[in-house]
Amino acid sequence: MGGSGANIAYPRGVQVLDESEWRERTTAHEARVDAATAAHLARRRDHRKHPVEDFLFTYYSFKPAQLRRWHPGAGVALAGADRSPHRDWRFYAVEDDRVHVDADAFLAARGDTVRFVRDLLVRTAGRPGRFGCFGLHEWAMVYRLDPSDVRHAGWPLRLGAAGTDAVVESHQVACSHFDAYRFFTPDAEPLNALRPTRESQPALEQPGCLHAGMDLYKWAHKLVPAVSSDLVMDCFELARDIRSLDMRAAPYDLRELGYEPVRIETPEGKAEYAAAQRGFSVRGQALRARLVEAIDAIPGLEAAASGAEAETRVDGEPSRRG
Template structure:
């Protein structure tokens, strides 16, 4: 693939410093997880990001310049990216993402991510779901079948009562698919994988947490800083997700956001809105990345 006119080339001393800073930031973000893993311990909040998203700290610390940015050679030769998947080295020693090769393998994924994120961004943010998806995942369920071993903050009867008193308004299929059978018909609308693009909305905690997933799917086309920004947002959201859940998280050093109370409802909505604002910026940047990769489409005549 020939480099595009928009390509910029970073001098070796510049990109090497950015790569070092990126690795240091990634190490700081994953330090607690790596320490727990070495000790053989688990954390019900933080480990979700690594288990559910199949995240590896070693890949988080690997810096990518993003599509359209080339890396000038060092005195010792081309950037180490030269041997990484989907990169190419020009006759001038500049290393850059081979977008043609990347799209040949990931084109359908890029198109889907662009459509999903662009359509989500175009909708108003709905808040006030109160994180009841986590409650719906344990509604009328035997304790041994729960996803977490943490105790229920309100007990079994108290937990079920909250689900029965408050409306379920989940819009995120990947949360809805874990609802218990008794909780499914209580949701405001049925959700399917086929309706995901039509239902996703930018106020949803999990849709905003998933920005990290979509950044990962776009792989080396996403600049390293954007990937870590999405990861940091997902980690912050996950904390609220569990604080507002039916689980007692005090053993993890966290306090509950009691969404069954007026005070808890107000706190949840305020924090949800703050996350939606942060996510809107990152979602727009990911849409731009995906759009920049896709072939230009001619407007329809008429």
């Protein structure tokens, strides 16, 4: 975006955007976010809920107003600091007429989180993807559950309660993702082939997992403002697309909302689910690489003390999922 003269060489190796360039990027980002959040904000004003589309705003902690703020990322400075809102935002510093991410302050506050996320991303990316779970985590979240306790109780189960339970009982449940497994019903927990924990998360996550793909959005927004808003939104869009498949393959009947079910209880449905899962895995791996690259671009990361005042809590989501 912008003309060839917009990017100015800066002696310290930082890319400097002139004011016209960063304003143009800000406007484009705000329009992108507005389009992605308009329906959710309208429902919120009207006190209406959507079992699929609200998930990214209710489960994850980043709110639409936060998402709408444009951040250039570490290693980029904005000329015209006096006219930039960034000068008043946390983790920014002003130097001469330029404002940029204050990497030292960011790492002092979040260095442990940054290192945890990098390690998780690298280890996940290095494993082969597994594509045989068929989205049974959503079925395990309602297994033998009283209908009044079902998360989306306003929507019917396609196969009814007994049929849903039979699908769980006739398959090997093999969920590797702790933040999905922790919402299994008590009767479903022992049916899972794995016992994921928060501590074992870096050892178990694999790139075929839909929830690991959605969580790239969580890791990206936890790294703001050190990662760019463009990358955060790319992760958001992947999470949004994955969420659609996640709920189409779930036991709920959401056809009234336009979500044609992926019938994972059939061979055809399993094949459809696995094919989509592989496509999301490819997209997720590309975003993991970009996130690691963005982390490695934070100045002073290796030198940051691991014992600094760190925000080490990285889960921090609401107590219900699905």
